[in-house]
Each structure stands twice: as C-alpha cells, then as structure tokens.
Amino acid sequence: MKKIYILLATVLILTSCGGEKKKNSVENVLESKNIELLRNKRTEIVAKQQEIADQLKLIDAEISKLDTVKHAPLITTIKVNTEEFVHYLEIQGNVTTKNLITIYPEYNGILTQVFVKEGQKVNKGQILAKIDDGGLSQQLAQLKIQEDLAKTTFDRQKRLWEQNIGSEMQYLQAKSNYETQAEAVNQLKQQIGKTTVTAPFSGTIDDVITEQGNVVSVGMSPLFRLVNLSDMYIETDVPESYLTDIKKGKSVIVDFPILGKQIDTEIRQVGDFINPANRTFKVEVAIPNDDKSIKPNLTAKLKINDYTSEKALLIPQSIISENAQGEQFIYTVKDKQGENEGKAKKTIIKTGRNQGDIVEVLEGITDGEEIIMEGARSVKDGQPVKIIEVK
Structure with a gap:
C-alpha cells in the first residue's frame, strides 16, 4: 500500500512539472499577451542560443586541432623544371x-609563228614565236651588199695608203663610209632580232596568251606567261x-x-x-x-x-591571376607535411613571352618549385591544401 502512495506521489509531481513546462512554452507565452512574460522568455532563449554558440566554437576548435586537412580544398600540382623554350612569331x-614574267613583243607586226604550247618546258634563249618583219630582211640584204662594197673600197684604199699612194683624205673617206654601212647593218639586225621572241630564262610556258596570226604591239599585247x-x-x-x-x-x-x-x-x-x-x-x-x-x-x-631560351621556366597561362595593382601571381605549395598536405602561398611573378597557353616565368619561382594547377583560383594565401595525384 505504501508503494502505491509513493507511485501516486511521483506521478503527481511529474504531472505538475510537465504542466508547468507546458505553461511556460512559447505558445502559451505568446497567447498570454503579457509583455513581461514575453521579455522573460526572449531573455531565456537568447541565453540558451549563446550557450549553444559557445559550445560549437569549442567543438570546431578541437576539430581543427585534430584534423587540419579533412575539409581543405583538393588541388593538383606540378613541379616546374627548366627546359628549352622556342617562341615563334606567327604571320x-x-x-x-x-622567275615569273609576262612576255610582251618588242616589235609591231603580225604574229606569224608560235613555236610553243602551254605546259611546255623551255630553255633560256629558246625561240618562242616569230613576228613578221615587214620587209626588213630585204632591206638588210641590200645594206649588206652596200657594206661589202664599202669594205672592198676601204681595204683597197688602205693598201694604197700603206704604200704612200693616194691622199689621206681618200683613205679616211673610205674608212668612214665602211663604218657607216657596217653600223647601219648592225642596227637593222638588232631591229630584225626584235621580231624573234625568246625565253629570258628557263621555265614552263604557263599560258599562251596571243594566238598566231594576231597583230601585236610593243608593250601592249601580252604573248606568253613564263x-x-x-x-x-x-x-x-x-x-x-x-x-x-x-x-x-x-x-x-x-x-x-x-x-x-x-x-x-x-x-x-x-x-x-x-x-x-x-x-x-x-x-x-x-x-x-x-x-x-x-x-x-x-x-x-x-x-x-x-x-629561344635554353633554360626557361614554363607554366600554363590559365593558372595566372592578377591583383588590383596589376601584378601577376600564382600559388605555390609550402610547408609540406608528407606527400599530400601543405599550405598555399601566393607568389608574385614576372612573365615573358607566351606561346599558346604556355608562358615563360622570368622572376618569382625557381627550378623544381611546386605550383598549384587544378584549384589555383579557389585557394587563399596560407590556406591548408590537400594534394591529389592525377592518373
């Protein structure tokens, strides 16, 4: 019987506490419309909130001491080694x-003969075509007859003069007449020579521009392309x-x-x-x-x-950032612990020429230094990092 009384007493006490707790709940306090109760409840909740925040700080600090890299950013790195860098200007x-020329005639007349065709290989000096000389050949024949007569007269007068026969004037006149005739023959030969079109160098006839039988003019009518x-x-x-x-x-x-x-x-x-x-x-x-x-x-x-630089330090352009002062920087790995843990260090660099995405670093890093590749734009100076291997 005594045990029953004790049990009843315990139930009454718990019921009373539960009722008191329910009475002091946020819902009841809000329904009470009592400003004093509301203020007291707010003060109670703020105190509990501060207590929880302080406890979280203590827990986070202890986690940081025990596990420094569990939540550190994952990165990949490369070691920079000196190598040859060849830069190219692209234009x-x-x-x-x-040896590409369009051949024009040097004489006006009818193109009487064409000796070559397109695609034909020719040698320097080879005759390509012939232009009608308009009767110059007949004139040349007549001039040569006069030249021969003048030469005979001159040779005879010269022998007489060497024998002290005849006057000096007769000798000089014969000589002058012969030289005049010879010069006339040479000039006419040169003129007739212009009626023959020859190749100025060895090559291939790329195009026959003017057909046989056409009238051609000096500097006006293209004949061939060589x-x-x-x-x-x-x-x-x-x-x-x-x-x-x-x-x-x-x-x-x-x-x-x-x-x-x-x-x-x-x-x-x-x-x-x-x-x-x-x-x-x-x-x-x-x-x-x-x-x-x-x-x-x-x-x-x-x-x-x-x-060309035989010992250049080369890095990808994509990992380079720039600060507000216009300085270029990258992140290197320092204070390594084992193979996979370390700290990111902001490193100011000076760059030179680039070829595609590759840039030469002139100042700021040394041979063998480890730089951050993947994750370079998401880390901060001094931040712990975890290095992963790329397979």
Missing part, C-alpha cells in the same frame, strides 16, 4: 618567285617591333593549309627599310619546291623563330 604570307618553280620564296611584312629579333638565317616553319603540307626553312633576306605607312619591314623566306607542288600566290602561314 601570313604569299608565295612568289622572281614561270620557273625552282626559285620560290615568301615575302611578308613584319612589324618593326621585331626588328632586333628577326635576322637572316632564323628558322621558319611554313604551313600550306591547302596542300596539307609543312616545311622547315629559314629567312634568306631581311629588308633594311621601314615602311612609314604601316611601320613594317620586308622579310623573304626561301621555299624548297622539289616536287613543284607549290605555286605562285599560294597562301601560307609562317612561324618565325624570334626568341
């Missing part, structure tokens, strides 16, 4: 040749800022997109004149053309070696 140019594909080159304009870097003999990679062909060659000539209109100078690049596949006016892309 465009067109193929040309000094080309030689052996001595090909590219002429291009280079900005004057590269004047000290582009020299004769520098290596050049030439790419012909249309042909799907790439060749290695070099600069054979650098111009000494700066064009004031566009501030450029001329460069000639020799083009080997053994298979004759490269034609005049073909477009080409040139990569001219303008800078």
